Amino acid sequence: MRGDLSHHLEIKGACASYGRIQVLKGVDLTLGKGEVVALIGPSGSGKSTVLRMVMGLTLSTAGEIRLDGEAVNYRNPASLRRLRDRIAVVFQQYNLFQNMDVMRNVTIAPLKIKRRPRDQVVADAKRVLAKVGLADKLAAYPDELSGGQQQRVAIARALCLNPEILLLDEVTSALDPELVNEVLDTIRGLAAEGMTMLIVSHEMAFVREVATRVILMDDGQMVEAGTPQDIFDKPQTQRARDFVGKILRH
Amino acid sequence: MLERLADEIPRFFSWSNMLLLGEAMAITLAMTLVGCVLGFLFAFIIAFTRQVPGILTLPFRTAAILFVEVFRRIPFLVVLFLVLFFIQAVAQGTSLFTVAVVSICIYSTAYIADIIRGGFESVARQQIEAAQAMNFSRWQILKSIIVPQSWPVVLPPAVAFMVGFIKDTSLVSQIGVFELTFRGRELNNMGFSGILVFGTIAFLYFAISYPLARWGQWLEKRLAR
Numbered sequence: 001m002r003g004d005l006s007h008h009l010e011i012k013g014a015c016a017s018y019g020r021i022q023v024l025k026g027v028d029l030t031l032g033k034g035e036v037v038a039l040i041g042p043s044g045s046g047k048s049t050v051l052r053m054v055m056g057l058t059l060s061t062a063g064e065i066r067l068d069g070e071a072v073n074y075r076n077p078a079s080l081r082r083l084r085d086r087i088a089v090v091f092q093q094y095n096l097f098q099n100m101d102v103m104r105n106v107t108i109a110p111l112k113i114k115r116r117p118r119d120q121v122v123a124d125a126k127r128v129l130a131k132v133g134l135a136d137k138l139a140a141y142p143d144e145l146s147g148g149q150q151q152r153v154a155i156a157r158a159l160c161l162n163p164e165i166l167l168l169d170e171v172t173s174a175l176d177p178e179l180v181n182e183v184l185d186t187i188r189g190l191a192a193e194g195m196t197m198l199i200v201s202h203e204m205a206f207v208r209e210v211a212t213r214v215i216l217m218d219d220g221q222m223v224e225a226g227t228p229q230d231i232f233d234k235p236q237t238q239r240a241r242d243f244v245g246k247i248l249r250h
Numbered sequence: 251m252l253e254r255l256a257d258e259i260p261r262f263f264s265w266s267n268m269l270l271l272g273e274a275m276a277i278t279l280a281m282t283l284v285g286c287v288l289g290f291l292f293a294f295i296i297a298f299t300r301q302v303p304g305i306l307t308l309p310f311r312t313a314a315i316l317f318v319e320v321f322r323r324i325p326f327l328v329v330l331f332l333v334l335f336f337i338q339a340v341a342q343g344t345s346l347f348t349v350a351v352v353s354i355c356i357y358s359t360a361y362i363a364d365i366i367r368g369g370f371e372s373v374a375r376q377q378i379e380a381a382q383a384m385n386f387s388r389w390q391i392l393k394s395i396i397v398p399q400s401w402p403v404v405l406p407p408a409v410a411f412m413v414g415f416i417k418d419t420s421l422v423s424q425i426g427v428f429e430l431t432f433r434g435r436e437l438n439n440m441g442f443s444g445i446l447v448f449g450t451i452a453f454l455y456f457a458i459s460y461p462l463a464r465w466g467q468w469l470e471k472r473l474a475r
Contacts, residue, residue: 055382055383056382057379057382057383081385084382084383084384084385085385088383088384089383091376091379091380093376095376095377095379095380096380097377097380097381097394097395098377098399099395099398099399100394108394109384109385109386112386112390112394113384113385113386113390161384
């Protein structure tokens with residue numbers, strides 16, 4: 001099994017609500033260095049909320065999140081900034097800045113937020129964009145690109161932040177089927193390079209292939225966790241058997 | 251009546267009268283421009299203030315909302331008199347032009363603040379969340395994302411409001427600022443035919459507003475690209 005034992009990211013007993021509806025009811029999760037953990041489960045089970053909570057876009061109502069053993073205080077701007085400096089997220093709807101071209105989208109944060117030297121940032125951006133196959137689209141605006149291209153720009157944007165951990169939120173679910181593979185190939189490459197990732201995905205074959213661990217969620221709780229083989233081939237709980245049975249029939 | 255008009259026309263379009271009306275036009279334009287440009291600035295500050303969360307900024311937010319809600323619901327003429335009497339009470343000797351500019355500024359701030367707020371709210375929440383996740387500060391989000399993206403939504407109605415407001419500044423004649431309408435009444439009192447005088451005044455308002463309105467439409471088309 002890949003990854004060392006030091007727990008990079010740790011979520012303990014996390015709860016979250018949207019208004020009166022409790023969407024997370026005590027989630028525990030650890031993500032070690034070099035691990036690829038996949039969150040799977042039916043829609044509305046709270047998978048995306050876990051990622052939003054880690055990034056501080058949704059505040060937890062209970063529980064704790066630790067990064068390298070240190071508790072993150074999401075209400076403290078400095079603490080939140082340190083976390084966001086080390087973790088990057090790619091959203092389901094890409095969320096590229098509509099008023100900026102590809103190059104600007106990818107370089108604005110390294111330049112303006114991380115204040116890295118311009119030639120280094122530009123060289124990095126070109127290298128990463130070439131890696132995701134978009135070297136010829138540097139001057140294009142998001143609305144001139146296909147969904148798959150936009151999503152690859154979004155991945156490049158996240159990578160140019162040099163994150164230690166990458167969160168991927170259903171990055172292929174907004175894409176046309178023929179565009180899914182170009183994005184999955186990019187993520188496969190990252191996994192092969194040892195990038196630590198927490199991914200939410202409905203692409204079960206893909207999860208099985210790249211994940212080191214799989215966590216099945218339902219109704220804001222974790223139902224079952226284990227290696228892909230454990231979860232997909234010999235699920236222990238009835239709920240997991242139901243879910244796996246349903247998705248394998250598709 | 252036509253004979254009388256024909257008789258009056260050469261006397262009315264004298265150099266001194268034209269100079270008088272030219273100056274009045276300049277005053278009308280100047281107070282609208284200064285008032286509305288300052289108004290736009292203050293409106294921007296108010297719109298920004300309204301979207302900063304937190305308990306510390308609550309008093310500012312409340313003040314900003316109160317200001318907008320109150321002044322949008324008071325007729326401009328009443329604002330004008332309020333400002334006039336307030337300024338007379340605290341700073342005698344202030345020029346009437348200043349009173350007019352301050353009133354226009356207050357009124358346009360309230361209106362434009364709401365236009366800008368609408369523009370800010372038109373920016374997708376996900377755009378802002380993506381920036382937050384990358385550690386953009388509130389100010390950087392405003393500068394790099396919200397303003398560039400809401401600009402095309404804000405500018406057309408804001409320009410339309412300012413151009414439309416040129417007409418409403420005629421109310422300022424009520425306190426004796428030497429703008430177009432005031433000069434019109436003056437010339438009328440001097441014995442010139444009301445039809446001639448206010449026909450000319452009407453044309454001059456049109457002459458100021460029309461090119462500006464066209465400019466606004468051009469701007470809208472350009473921004474829509």
